[in-house]
Amino acid sequence: MKNKYSIFSLIKNAFSYHENWQRAWRDPEPKKTYDAVIVGGGGHGLATAYYLAKEHNLKNIAVVEKGWIGGGNTGRNTTIIRSNYLWDASAAMYDHALKLWEGLSQELNYNVMFSQRGVMNLAHNLHDVRELKRRTHANRLNGIDCEWLSTEEVKKFCSIINCSPDIRYPVLGSTLQRRAGTARHDAVAWGYARGADSMGVDIIQNCEVKGIKRKGDSVEGIETTKGFIKTSKIGIVAAGHSSVLANMAGIKLPLESKPLQALVSEPIKPIIDTVVMSNAVHAYVSQSDKGELVIGAGTDAYISYTQKGTHEVVEGTLKAILELYPIFSRLRMLRQWGGVVDICPDASPIISKTSIKGLYFNCGWGTGGFKATPGSGNLFAHTIAKDEPHKLNAAFNINRFVSGDLVDEHGAAAVAH
Amino acid sequence: MFIIKCPYCGERDHSEFSYGGEAHIVRPKQPTELSDDQWAEYLFMRKNIKGLQYERWNHAHGCRQWFNVGRDTSNDKIHFVYKMGESPPK
Numbered sequence A: 001m002k003n004k005y006s007i008f009s010l011i012k013n014a015f016s017y018h019e020n021w022q023r024a025w026r027d028p029e030p031k032k033t034y035d036a037v038i039v040g041g042g043g044h045g046l047a048t049a050y051y052l053a054k055e056h057n058l059k060n061i062a063v064v065e066k067g068w069i070g071g072g073n074t075g076r077n078t079t080i081i082r083s084n085y086l087w088d089a090s091a092a093m094y095d096h097a098l099k100l101w102e103g104l105s106q107e108l109n110y111n112v113m114f115s116q117r118g119v120m121n122l123a124h125n126l127h128d129v130r131e132l133k134r135r136t137h138a139n140r141l142n143g144i145d146c147e148w149l150s151t152e153e154v155k156k157f158c159s160i161i162n163c164s165p166d167i168r169y170p171v172l173g174s175t176l177q178r179r180a181g182t183a184r185h186d187a188v189a190w191g192y193a194r195g196a197d198s199m200g201v202d203i204i205q206n207c208e209v210k211g212i213k214r215k216g217d218s219v220e221g222i223e224t225t226k227g228f229i230k231t232s233k234i235g236i237v238a239a240g241h242s243s244v245l246a247n248m249a250g251i252k253l254p255l256e257s258k259p260l261q262a263l264v265s266e267p268i269k270p271i272i273d274t275v276v277m278s279n280a281v282h283a284y285v286s287q288s289d290k291g292e293l294v295i296g297a298g299t300d301a302y303i304s305y306t307q308k309g310t311h312e313v314v315e316g317t318l319k320a321i322l323e324l325y326p327i328f329s330r331l332r333m334l335r336q337w338g339g340v341v342d343i344c345p346d347a348s349p350i351i352s353k354t355s356i357k358g359l360y361f362n363c364g365w366g367t368g369g370f371k372a373t374p375g376s377g378n379l380f381a382h383t384i385a386k387d388e389p390h391k392l393n394a395a396f397n398i399n400r401f402v403s404g405d406l407v408d409e410h411g412a413a414a415v416a417h
Numbered sequence B: 001m002f003i004i005k006c007p008y009c010g011e012r013d014h015s016e017f018s019y020g021g022e023a024h025i026v027r028p029k030q031p032t033e034l035s036d037d038q039w040a041e042y043l044f045m046r047k048n049i050k051g052l053q054y055e056r057w058n059h060a061h062g063c064r065q066w067f068n069v070g071r072d073t074s075n076d077k078i079h080f081v082y083k084m085g086e087s088p089p090k
Helices: A007-015 A043-055 A088-102 A104-109 A124-142 A151-157 A187-198 A240-250 A311-324 A370-386 B036-043
Strands: A037-041 A062-063 A119-123 A147-149 A173-177 A202-204 A211-217 A219-225 A227-233 A235-236 A254-267 A277-278 A283-287 A293-299 A334-345 A352-354 A361-362 B003-006 B009-013 B018-022 B051-056 B065-074 B079-085
Touching: A037 A043, A037 A219, A037 A227, A043 A062, A043 A187, A043 A352, A043 A361, A043 A370, A062 A227, A088 A370, A119 A124, A124 A147, A124 A173, A124 B065, A147 A151, A151 A173, A187 A202, A187 A370, A211 A240, A219 A254, A227 A277, A235 A240, A240 A254, A240 A334, A240 A361, A254 A311, A277 A311, A283 A311, A293 A334, A352 A370, A361 A370, B003 B079
Parallel strands: A037 A062, A037 A235, A062 A202, A119 A277, A235 A361
Antiparallel strands: A119 A173, A147 A173, A211 A219, A219 A227, A254 A293, A254 A334, A277 A283, A283 A293, A352 A361, B003 B009, B018 B051, B051 B065, B065 B079
């Protein structure tokens, strides 16, 4: 890496009032031909390009992005990272990602502010208790750290939660994954972009894909707003717009795109030093380093590409938050936004080849893709480079909707993930 | 957020309605003769259109009738509403 960030570069630049930092990645015009083109410059797409260059020795790679990098769902999520999924295939894949997170700042020489502050999943009824205890055992059998906390232990671990037995949905216990936590969303995109760029990957922003050119059963290239780009391998990582790109290639995906909302409060002093999720009442909350409470709401029921959701969803989430944390009752909300998420019928992603040679899809992450960013890129790069899945993403192929071998995490992994 | 004009009750807030997904997906007449691919197509594969979509809604907190809606999913604008069994207006 040309400009390695270190304590010395920080001191050196302090002498020139931080006015001489070099830009972290180039802004190139597209070449006529690439060995592989990644469509979508979010965290997953940039990570894919990074690992293609680093682990698979492909050098002539482009990432095309219709807006700016990290400006889609990478910049619109609640940054929660965990791997406590029920099924073996999911647990292995998400824990692969979590292990990559643990070394990511060093790997990228970029502080992604990964903070293992723990993630709790609260239980509010007998069924929740049974399901979450089952998940705790399943996680431990898969080598993933997970503990069960009683109501008293919940109160001790996060004292602002209302543990009174008199509330509508009382807290009957919780799971806790201590290795889980949060990271800085922008830093992940920027870190991967900088890393990929330094290995020669062209990151082309403001370049929208308008068509996918096929010759028979293989791909020839993409039509973009910056002209035609020839390539024999196209990896599509376009989140909510995956179906739009699939339609261009003439295939259908089992996805529905819906708005998912999140909001932040005005900044306050440190009050919550972990992440608390509650599936039964659909509320989750953590606190950013700036002091804002970061609150995740739910999706709307209908398909929409508008990046805004309905007021009812926000209201429902805030009602639940206020019952669980009466201390927040006088807080004001600062910002609210929506992202378009592509949801699979089984709430698991697709990292897969398709029926068209050279066309690969990484999609269907639904409401919980951020946590998987490094693992998703790593496994997708393997799938593109070798033209076959890594053993960790073999179960996440597109053919599972035909074979019936689904990875059904809808009820299993927590609604909000 | 938008208002839906129920063909039976008139204009109401969308929160009174339940969404029923893509319209005009017909259940196969001979289910036993379907291949796995055809089942996958029927059960899971969706157009997920960005633009004008034909979809079903149910006036769940009203007359409880099902009907069809033509809505632009890129801006949530509703272009037309038509009853079950009718073909979409051109």
